[in-house]
Amino acid sequence: MTELLYYPDNEYQKEFDAKVQKKKESKGYITLNQTLFYKEGGGQPTDKGKITWNDKEASVEKVKRKQEKIRHYIEGDFPEPDQEIHGEVDWDRRYKHMRMHTAQHVISWIVLNMYDASTAGNQIHEDYSRIDFEPAEFDEKDVEKIENGANSLIEKGLKVEKKEMERELVEEQMTEGRTNLDLIPDHVDPLRVVEIGGEDICPCGGTHVQNLDEIGEINIIERKSKGSNVERLKFELEEA
Numbered sequence: 666m667t668e669l670l671y672y673p674d675n676e677y678q679k680e681f682d683a684k685v686q687k688k689k690e691s692k693g694y695i696t697l698n699q700t701l702f703y704k705e706g707g708g709q710p711t712d713k714g715k716i717t718w719n720d721k722e723a724s725v726e727k728v729k730r731k732q733e734k735i736r737h738y739i740e741g742d743f744p745e746p747d748q749e750i751h752g753e754v755d756w757d758r759r760y761k762h763m764r765m766h767t768a769q770h771v772i773s774w775i776v777l778n779m780y781d782a783s784t785a786g787n788q789i790h791e792d793y794s795r796i797d798f799e800p801a802e803f804d805e806k807d808v809e810k811i812e813n814g815a816n817s818l819i820e821k822g823l824k825v826e827k828k829e830m831e832r833e834l835v836e837e838q839m840t841e842g843r844t845n846l847d848l849i850p851d852h853v854d855p856l857r858v859v860e861i862g863g864e865d866i867c868p869c870g871g872t873h874v875q876n877l878d879e880i881g882e883i884n885i886i887e888r889k890s891k892g893s894n895v896e897r898l899k900f901e902l903e904e905a
């Protein structure tokens with residue numbers, strides 16, 4: 666098992682020390698006893714960065730979860746098992762993902778409140794992101810309303826809290842349609858949740874900012890119908 670050092674609320678630490686557990690050079694990865702690198706998943710891309718030890722160095726190109734282990738796919742030197750390494754997250758990339766992911770939650774929240782449409786999927790990138798809503802049919806006016814609604818929440822500077830919460834409590838307090846809890850295996854309890862402004866509760870394993878004012882301004886750059894009743898919105902962020 667790899668301990669996730671960024672959980673449940675430690676997303677601003679950029680460097681860490683860890684011990685190599687397994688080296689699988691033929692497949693290009695190592696596993697560590699603990700890590701700060703976010704593994705791809707939940708629509709959020711992998712962290713990148715580097716690890717160093719003695720006079721050696723490897724770049725971390727991709728991080729993936731395989732059961733309880735986190736595989737760090739690296740390029741460069743390969744450390745041996747039990748080697749102590751120092752890890753550094755590519756913060757520029759990670760912080761963009763944090764701002765984007767929290768922005769996605771804000772838009773998903775607003776759209777659920779205003780149109781009773783759920784988030785059916787999302788994909789975050791450094792420079793733009795997209796969300797699919799269902800059931801939904803938006804026109805240009807709706808897009809403007811969504812953008813304005815999301816940006817006015819950001820202007821309020823609402824706090825973003827990340828914590829563990831009993832599944833039963835999440836079921837009670839989460840707005841219906843915010844996410845499909847059935848997709849999370851029953852044995853996962855407590856759930857890690859992201860709560861914005863004490864109101865929007867959503868189970869999520871991603872990395873997030875602490876306050877909405879870090880997001881900057883949301884610009885919705887595209888609206889597209891994806892089949893019947895599904896609308897896709899693409900957005901960018903302007904620096905805070």
Ligand SMILES: [Zn+2]
Pocket residue numbers: 707766770868869870871
């Ligand atoms: Zn999320």
